[in-house]
Amino acid sequence: xxxxxxxxxMAILVSTGAYGSVQDILQGYAHTGAGPFDPAAxxxxxVKAHRSTHSAEPRxxxxxxxxxxxxxxxxxxxxxxxxxxAVSANPSRLSDPHKVETWFRRNCxxxxxxxxxxxxxxxxxxYISNP
Amino acid sequence: xxxxxxxxxxxILMIVSIGTVMSGSERWERNEEAHRxxxxxxxxxxxxxxxxxxxxxxxxxxxxxxxDAAYHSACGxxxxxxxPGLLPGSAWTRIMDSLGDHYGDDASLDEAQSAEIRRxxxxxxxxxxxxxxxxxxxxxxxxxxxxxxVTTTDYFRREHSEIPTRFVQGxxxxxxxxxxxxxxxNADAGIYNEHQVVIPGVGRWDD
Numbered sequence: 410x411x412x413x414x415x416x417x418x419m420a421i422l423v424s425t426g427a428y429g430s431v432q433d434i435l436q437g438y439a440h441t442g443a444g445p446f447d448p449a450a451x452x453x454x455x456v457k458a459h460r461s462t463h464s465a466e467p468r469x470x471x472x473x474x475x476x477x478x479x480x481x482x483x484x485x486x487x488x489x490x491x492x493x494x495a496v497s498a499n500p501s502r503l504s505d506p507h508k509v510e511t512w513f514r515r516n517c518x519x520x521x522x523x524x525x526x527x528x529x530x531x532x533x534x535x536y537i538s539n540p
Numbered sequence: 541x542x543x544x545x546x547x548x549x550x551x552i553l554m555i556v557s558i559g560t561v562m563s564g565s566e567r568w569e570r571n572e573e574a575h576r577x578x579x580x581x582x583x584x585x586x587x588x589x590x591x592x593x594x595x596x597x598x599x600x601x602x603x604x605x606x607x608d609a610a611y612h613s614a615c616g617x618x619x620x621x622x623x624p625g626l627l628p629g630s631a632w633t634r635i636m637d638s639l640g641d642h643y644g645d646d647a648s649l650d651e652a653q654s655a656e657i658r659r660x661x662x663x664x665x666x667x668x669x670x671x672x673x674x675x676x677x678x679x680x681x682x683x684x685x686x687x688x689x690v691t692t693t694d695y696f697r698r699e700h701s702e703i704p705t706r707f708v709q710g711x712x713x714x715x716x717x718x719x720x721x722x723x724x725x726n727a728d729a730g731i732y733n734e735h736q737v738v739i740p741g742v743g744r745w746d747d
Binding site: 464486491514 | 613617647715716
């Protein structure tokens with residue numbers, strides 16, 4: 410059963426191009442010396458709250474994207490709905506490495522107040538591709 | 541036997557799912573192409589405005605709809621994609637110069653993306669629009685060091701002066717004057733006339 414599920418998931422990833430780009434993205438981080446990448450570490454960092462000088466409420470990735478990545482999120486400031494991040498629920502996710510880096514830059518600075526390290530980004534990618 | 545049936549079923553499922561995804565992405569690409577060709581063409585905007593007039597009797601676009609794919613993706617992902625015609629070019633330039641501190645949030649983009657969006661916003665800004673309501677947004681309040689906002693323009697304030705704060709900030713269905721589309725239900729199409737205003741939890745606002 411697990412094998413069938415895995416097979417099905419791979420078929421979806423391969424057919425949408427997300428699988429290839431995820432490998433490319435992770436390889437890019439590995440070239441900087443990061444790795445191995447751990448989805449559990451990504452999951453833990455996802456909900457970690459960071460104090461911000463811009464808002465009274467601490468911020469985490471889940472502030473806007475929620476904790477169930479297969480469901481839509483909501484921008485905490487504007488209230489605008491955000492489509493699910495999980496590749497299984499939204500096949501276009503992680504299919505464009507350039508877009509991935511744009512949003513890592515913006516969102517890591519918003520949430521952590523700094524850029525994420527390649528290790529942190531790799532862990533997040535593994536978590537998002539298979540939450 | 542059971543295993544063979546499962547494998548055949550999985551095979552069919554894979555072919556169908558790949559086919560669906562591929563035809564979906566082709567459709568998306570075709571739309572994107574049409575979109576790119578249209579972006580920046582005032583004839584296309586006129587056609588679009590004409591189409592909307594036909595679909596919404598008695599309505600027309602007050603502000604040219606935002607049709608740039610890069611703008612929607614980079615800016616519209618977090619907030620309502622304010623039409624370029626809601627602020628003058630000088631205001632858009634200041635906003636694009638300070639994306640690292642975008643009203644308290646980081647909205648930085650790489651140079652290529654930022655240049656493309658800057659061009660789109662300034663080329664279609666309020667002070668370059670032929671639409672009278674759009675042109676009314678070209679006047680910014682004098683001597684203000686803060687980043688320009690649509691909601692602090694004189695025209696915006698005048699048009700919204702009769703709306704009590706309990707309908708906006710005190711209303712969970714709205715929250716802020718920045719959420720145009722909460723009450724202007726066709727704001728996406730650039731239609732802001734008051735006959736189409738419905739305030740969540742309050743109802744029509746038509747004075």
